[in-house]
Amino acid sequence: MIGPVLVCLVAVVGFGLGIWKTRLVASSQGVFAAISAGIAAMFDPALSDDEKEASIRRTGLDLIKKTGGLALRLILSLLAAAVPIYLADWLGLVPLEASMDMMLSWEFIVIVSVVAIAVGSILSRLLGGKKEAEPSEGYSAGDQMVHTLAFASPGLMRRLAASDDSLFSSKVAGVKPAGPIFITSLARGGTTALLNALHDLPNVATHRYADMPFLTAPLLWSKLGGNRSVARRERAHGDGMEIDLESPEAFDEVLWRLYWPEKYNGNKIALWRPGDIKEKARDVMRRHMSKIILLRKGDKAAGGDVHYVSKNNANIARLTVIPEMFPGAEVIVPLRHPVTHAASLLRQHENFLTRHAEDPFSxxxxxxxGHLEFGELMRPIAFEGFAPGGREPTSPDYWLAYWIAAFREIRQNGEGCHLVAQDDLRSNPQGTMDALCDRIGLDHGGVDFTKYFRPGADLGDSSVYSSELLAEAQALYEELNARAVRASVPVEA
Structure with a gap:
């Protein structure tokens, strides 16, 4: 009995060495990446038909090459396992049948699997200094392929939404949502910190990273993909904020883009005006909000006091339609000083230019x-009066001019918006958030808001901007800052 066990153990070790030496796992990831790249090219609206054909042809050749390499590596690994079994039979030490019976017995499979996991864990700790490269956006090659399929076409996304409606219609009909809350500003204005702060309140429901990638069918996807596990990591902005599947995020831009594709033509995003409201699309979005409330709050969704919260920077372009589309909605606008805000916008644009060039899946x-604020994807909102004046997006003055145009839109069409100064959130987070919650009717009892906002002054270098633009931005900031929600009792200095 000892003979077959030893032979099979040697065969397992041989197979493991074959996988390691041939880099079989890395090769399989390359095959998944090639398939994902081909699917992405097929459905990429930015490519012409000729470019798609050329890209798919290159991908096909790459896939043939990588699949052949994967097959060869697998054969070599299996040969490494077979050699000791056949050698023992040829030498007359252990018959082939005895070795195969042992290899296929469930006891051997279980014991070897447990030992392999334990050894792998020990080796991982001993060699912990050598880490694998981070997957793009936290996605493995297989995840990237699923993502690409989920976003393959607008028609598929609409059909998924309709299927979600049909499967869960009775449950969604029972949801009684309170007025939705929209957090919006230019990117880097503090919207994520506000979202994180509100996310922990008991009567709030938001999108989470777990809703990716089948965003238009959140209830169905929660049943199919609910057992996933993704390690907590820093988000792509490189700003120290860590995320995992339970973290809130902004995803409803997918719906705006799906039902108003004409707003995204060209190299800018057009403004929404009252005549742009589409009743069918509005109803889809309302049902979607109810689904997220149902998904997050379950039985509590029928109580009528849960608010869907959206953090979407592009909603600045929709200030004139949000009140009519969503009665009872509240709009919160974080206000950051233009000197530091414009500087942060420029840094992120440069960050994503590099990231997009190095990581096509990102x-x-x-x-x-629909995050089109930065990098190769940058598509500014067509605010009235925004004229870069020949400035490039790599110029500080470009972003300061964009800040002015954006907050002019808020001044003109955001009469009912609740402005919240970032300086106040830094100096008195608890008092400012309590005052905001009181203003919009949110229960905030006992929640500690201080952990969500960075303390200290938000300082920047004003010398990099033209004096004319800086003076205009400063005057606009002071005007809007005077309207900001503030604590009734200011914090002591």
């Missing part, structure tokens, strides 16, 4: 979810 991911 570019695809950000495009699919």
């Amino acid at each position: 570019r695809r991911y950000m495009n699919d979810i």
